[in-house]
Amino acid sequence: MECYISSNLQVYRCTLKEQFKYILLPVSYTLVFVFGLGLNITAMYIILFRTKHWKPSTIYMINLNVCDTLYILTLPFLIYYYAGKNDWPFGEHMCKLIRFLFYTNLYGSILFLSCISLHRFLGICHPVRSLYWMDGQRARLVSVGIWVIILILQAPILYFSRVRLNGNDLVCHDTTIKELFNDFLVYSSVVTFLLFIIPFGVVLVCNGLMVKKLLDPGVLREPMSQRSKLKSVKMIIIVLLAFMLCFLPFHLNRSIYYTFRYLDKHDCNIIRLSNNAYKVTRPLVSLNSCIDPILYFMAGQSFRNSINKKSRI
DSSP states (O other): OTTTBOOSSOBOSSOOOOTTHHHHHHHHHHHHHHHHHHHHHHHHHHHHHTOOSOOHHHHHHHHHHHHHHHHHHHHHHHHHHHHTTSOOOSOHHHHHHHHHHHHHHHHHHHHHHHHHHHHHHHHHHOHHHHHHHOOHHHHHHHHHHHHHHHHHHHTTHHHHOOEEEETTEEEEOSSOOGGGHHHHHHHHHHHHIIIIIHHHHHHHHHHHHHHHHHTOGGGGOSTTHHHHHHHHHHHHHHHHHIIIIIIHHHHHHHHHHHHHHHHOOSOHHHHHHHHHHHHHHHHHHHHHHHHHHHHHHHHOHHHHHHHHHHHHO
């Protein structure tokens, strides 16, 4: 088992029963791969070839789209791995690369969703100030900065990810071997704080202030304000849905499981329960790759017009 066998010298106290993941993960990842890849390739085509004027939000969305697409492209390897019941045939270097790409693009999605929320917050709550801060050049610089930060913070994954023999099977660890787990836990906690908790806080604050502004009757004086308000509310709902449904359960359950695994003193049933909860939330993270294209559709009329033209061809 990937969760408790780590080397010939050290094993965890509890044996985990997780046969269900050999059905859950391949099936869920396959569905996300099929639908998510189609949606994101379509979105990428429309953004790149049908969008004439790129706004700052367009720049953030194409970066989000790249993250989702690269994330989805790692799934066939994981589908094969889990369908084969934790037998990794691709070697240690590929194990490191797939784990690195998986988490790099996961956290890239989180940060670019946060940028979209911050962008809309400035446009709604500080429209005059946003004229200075919301130009294409700054959006490009922010996007480059985000990629640099993510690549630096995810680079340790290339060190921690290892393969180990478990009987006749070669396990590609989702975390790391037991000898390195204490160091990995510190690293994982720092990454969770910097790349999830802080962005999640930004999203909550920005969307909360936007809702407050939109509910202010003074905002609705202009004839087109009602339609703009409805569009903004829909965008808020989609972004919050992505965080609440996809990212929050995953990080919460993973943190609980890592804590129990680190202590290794609790009742084995509790450890198994936390591990199972963590495994169940992993498909939810992948579901975000199917939710994000809805965000592109809601973003503007030009995107919807492009879809309508394509459907008539």
